[in-house]
Amino acid sequence: MMDTQLVLTSFLKRAETYFAHKKIISRTSDTVTHELTYGEWAKRTRRLASALTKLGMTKGTKIGSFAWNQHRHLEAYFAVPCTGAILHMVNIRLSEEHLIYIINHAQDEVLLIDVDLLPIIEGIQDQLTTVKHYIVMTDDETLETTLPNAMSYEQLLAEADESFEFPEDLDENLPAGMCYTSATTGNPKGVVYTHRGLYLHSLMQAATDSMGICERDTVLPIVPMFHVNAWGLPFTSVNVGATLVLPGPQFTTGLIVDLIEQHRVTVTAGVPTIWLGVQQILEKETRDMSSLRTIFAGGSASPKGLIRTFEKKFNIPYTIAYGMTETTPIVSLGTKQSWMDDYSEEELADALSTQGMTVMGVESSIVNEDGEVPWDGETMGELRLRGPWISHEYYNDERTLDVYRDGWLYTGDIAVRTKDGLIKITDRTKDLIKSGGEWISSVDIENALMSHEAIFEAAVIAIPHVRWQERPLACVVLHEGAEVTKEEILEYLSTQFAKWWIPDDVVFLKEIPKTSVGKFLKAKLREELNTLYPMQL
Template identity: 45%
Template sequence: MNGLMMNTQLMISSILRHGEKNYPRQEIVSVTVDNPRHRYTYKDFAKRARQLANALEALGAKFGDRIGTLAWNDYRHMELYYAVSGAGMVCHMINPKLFPEQVNYIINHAEDKILFVDVLVMPLIEALKDHLKTVEKIVVLTTSSNMPETSLSNVLCYEDLLAQYDDNYTWPEFDENTACGMCYTSGTTGNPKGVVYSHRSTLLHAYAGALPDATNASNRDVIMPIVPMFHVNAWGIPYASIMVGAKLVMPGPKMADGETLHNLIETENVTYGSGVPTIWMALLDYLDKSNNKIDSLKVASTGGAACPKGIIERLKFDYQTHVLQGWGMTEMSPLGTLFSLKPGMENLPEDQITDLQAKQGRSVFGVELKIVDDENNELPWDGVAFGALKVRGPWIATGYYGMSQEPGAEDCPVDKDGWLNTGDVATIDPEGFMQITDRTKDVIKTGGEWVSSIEIENAAASHPMIAEAAAIGRYHPKWTERPLLIVVLHQDADLNAEQIIDYLREKLHKWSVPDDVVFVEELPHTATGKLNKLALRQDFKDYQFS
């Protein structure tokens, strides 16, 4: 017996229609290359998205075509998110910070038909012009007066293009499992892999992300996605924000500029911001130097890398901002876990609450977690056992674009039982709080004991004179491997290796205390801001413990 319910499809365009009808005067504020503070309403946004849908079809884009974007967080990119997907095409967000060879590979592998490109990204596209096999048109996201000079012949101006079309457009209805977006992983080995999101998965992800025990987003919030829109859909914020009717503040190319972020937070009364730990570090450094405040910011969500306790404590105690740490992956849309306390936990001592915040949180409804040993046996949630972390759920990928979709196949991330192997090693405590202890390939094995590089890094980063730290395993003639700590000090800090090791002896098990410390001016990062351990291991491949 089936239920007697309507079978309306979950569509990206339905979010836009809902936002326009119910919150027509709500604002979207943007920093762009051609405008330091652009401001318009949901009603304006929806109108221009319909104009863009007409323009796409006039340019020859058809159902299922991939439309590439290389752009920052602003209103034009938002228009592309909705118009491309709403018209039945696939919005392919490309990270312009990747190496040119990777960008070239991604565009050709996805077979993008049209590229929408920020002015600042034009030099990259010009350098690749002879290698882009499927691209027919390149649209520069600016006005005619700000169009850059270019050697490209197939270039259009975004604002001139939109001006040619009216907003008389009816969003089509189709199967909710149709692809709406693509994002390629930016792994440090091999070619990037394409993850394809559906309308259904994206809407379910947005629903879950807005739940009270997730972001608790509402139309009373002013949300600033600092995490890039080219990085896993800006963690779903462009969809969830319109769904709940929140004001959006978009930092454009200034997402790493502490002064700009502070100015936006204070002048637009931002209540909720999202960004990787290095972003919050940049803001905190600016606040410390300028003696400014962020009174309106109630929540700073963070992910992409483990957030050091020092950042959590500085935001909490110095600025009364709650840090909401989460975890996920490109393959997970990306939401998997978020921090939230259970009833009664608010009465725990403050240091215990901070310890829980430093974990990766509890799973949101829609994501199942388990940890397994080397024989794939499920391990208990006791906070002690750690193993390979696996996940499944309705917004988690079944495979990669153009690769095998057969569970258990060599190039498929899903095992024969239907669980995605995340590549992370984790523990889960009896209350469901998950903590990533390492990437599978980054665990340090010393004398038969497994040591977490992340645990070492977090302990080192808690030192007030250390700006950033990374731990890797290096060969040791007796113990096979021992931890080597690589450190970046704050400017003018005076600290030596012996002092750091003494400090860590008070915080780590003796097996985890590194045998040596090396000082560097900066650490290598991937294009999404994560520590590049592969590059570090290469840089220190000849290192020998004395």
């Protein structure tokens, strides 16, 4: 066989060769939306590679992007790695402390910055020790900033070479990109993605039994391009020539619904909180969502009630995706298998609410102190993974030894395996509740709570208990205008769980704190609420 390298340059060349007429729709502000073809995008991508090379970018150089989902960010997704350099997608929602840490730790030499995000970088510029150049991505011809060596993205491209040739000797094992975890405790951890891993991950996403992304699709990545490669959708969409709709800065659920309607989006992906917001709009307004062939949800658990509403009431297939920063990220998908055609409505709802079947290319294993757990849907163990797009270490970080062992990535997720081989995440190792020597799944209780018609969001945490060691505490946010008592909520749960699983109390909150990517920040909830329950229940 020919020793052909699996590198991202082949994606760009394929797009400009076969799909030059296909469109990329990119929103860059409330008033500006760009529409360009893949052919125009490829020329701009080559110009960006040329401009960055003139600034000193070589193989291995770290280029940071601090940007929303828009066409200039997509140009960086390819211009940087196709030249042999590494694109560090900086999470714009991290704290200033963590931003300073990851930019310095990654040793970014250039920062590409969306214009509305300039104040954040301007505020920390004196503490960034490795950045030599700042490039501002803006539609405005004027550029005002306190950043040193700041340049206009568009001016740089105007002076660059659109026929720039990418190197032919790229090795598929070269680093192409990197992201940092969102860090609920300690500093974020860096994960490096290779050309080979991103390439194979994209082929998996194009497979029919996976996400099935194809040329006919119009793809709307809501999941941020600054986090875990936007789940790989930008790479896969370019490779297959799918129409891309990039929602840009500060989007709302209302805007998402508008974009789906206007551009006849067929595939979109985001965290469950996005879909909860969309559900609220569709409950009140008549909107045309008929173009959607599926939505993908990941990042945290999706309640059964939400899935049922989309599937039954809105007639929109709802597919759960599971992955991590460490896994590029797709590991498993909750797609419907043929044997599920005979399932009862409740059996199907149970199956669709799991994290689904491990995708082709990845091997999963759920283990506890007794070894591999049985496929009984009850026995818990820690999920571990290995495969060609599963990372093998953290970037320059001694915490590697905590999770990478014996050729496996130990995810820290506690799971069971159903009789069909589906993965069902029951908790994080740090979020499991151990009461009287028995484990309680906070995720199962959360899903049940969010199926209550009055409850918008719910998080369940452990609180200390003098007798039982820990007990569950339910924290809920109600739908606007909804009313329900603590007693009614506990009674609702009592029909679904054993008595010892029922939370000891219910706290009503205006909002649940979340991480930078929309996951419930249970550590903060525990910190705030444990003081209210000092071993007294």
